[in-house]
Amino acid sequence: MKKILCASWLGVMLLTPVQALQVTDDRGVTVTLAQSPQRIVSLLPSLTETVCELGQCKRLVGVDRYSNYPAMVRSLPQVGGGIDPNVEAVVALRPDVVLMATSSRGVQRLEALGLKVIALEPKNAVDVQRVMGKIGQVLEVPDALRIWRAIDAGVSAAAQSLPPAAKDTRVYFEVSRGPYAAGTSSFIGETLLRLGVKNIMTPELGPFPKINPEYVVRANPDVIMIGARNAQGLAQRPGWAGMRALREGRLCVFTPEESDVLVRPGPRMAEAARLMATCIASKSGKPGAPVQ
Template structure:
């Protein structure tokens, strides 16, 4: 080995040693710093959407435990369960000896997360509020799991797909939209909920966008007064909910008059994962259908 090559090798080893000593550190969605001595090899995810995101970051094989309804990709179905996201089993989590827990601020009980932290377990807390945030989360998980190359590729793909949708639907005529989470009680989304950003991406306007609650209850009378041009429903599974067609009994409702009653599977639109763009594409297509059904010369 030449002296130059030997010097280069020594410098590289010194750099690698310093990097290892420094460990790994990222900030989660709450601004808290999460530090690990080395990439996580035993990960527990405390929400279905977080399991899906870890798979997207290339670290699905490192998940040793997750919660009920973690069903995508197919391999996620075979991961041991530690309960549900709102009431997970603390003892089951600890028994898995995780070196990283990825939790959901909007769904996991803060007291339970505090107990895990007091046991010395690193907890990364996720809370996505914008479409743009998903790519960054994939990248941060890739850093923590040591799968940075796969994660960075997935994040770039997500950003490119998002940019393409933004360019395609920028400037499209506005469609006033009611997003129906559930029928009884009648629930929708507020303006700060991330599905509102999907509606805006597609050139829509959330008719309840001034509400600050994440998933507020509304009345039928309020929907009729808002008179949306399109209604988007999610329901509970892959099948179109029967109650969506109940709006046909309201002939004064513009969305009913024009048969703009649309369905998107909840896993595609209500999970903060890369598949959210699949749901966004469907929502954008539905709003394009609503535009196509306008009378000639009508702006709504």
């Protein structure tokens, strides 16, 4: 009798389909996967870093050209940019799922070719937490939000490291050429707020506004934060040579590697807060060398 019952139970288990995995992405689209994906193409550096921080780098089979951290992803096939991926190259990798930004032009074409796409694009702290949770759900990694708890603790520690004299420093953070600035509602702007300094951008401008350089001249920030890729010729911008930050050398120019840390809403956000805190502490207290 026991043998018959065991055989019946085994038959039921074999006939019962594996429960599908469903996740709703930032478009509001619910994506159904037969199982947790084993072959993943990631087309946004922050998503790539999150997958790896969750210990699942081995599932990545391709990345965008800007995904360069951790070092192990540099050996993976690159399939174009996040906004303009090489669709044919992505398809050739036979991914179970493609992780990419909602703003990417390749989403609909990849879906039309039968690929599963999960579009996620964090812009602020709440977004970052949600995206980490979503990726943890897709990868079936428990407690993915442990990453966010570590980030939160790291940002708090960076804020506590700043001397009282550095508080209320007025900061301009340039994200990229355009120029595009870090607005108050962006993850960068939120970090500046937690550090206790003031962003010269006003809330109505949005998370990453393209601004008129004259806006910065009128605001006359105490400290300017900018990447080395964008820093050349700052003093030649109309009116900029007369700003206090340039006259007194209150300028933090970040290396390309540091800029990657600063502008990616992912697992290294606590390191980004430490970079910003170090800049503020070193530039807000006393003048540095003038910028030529």
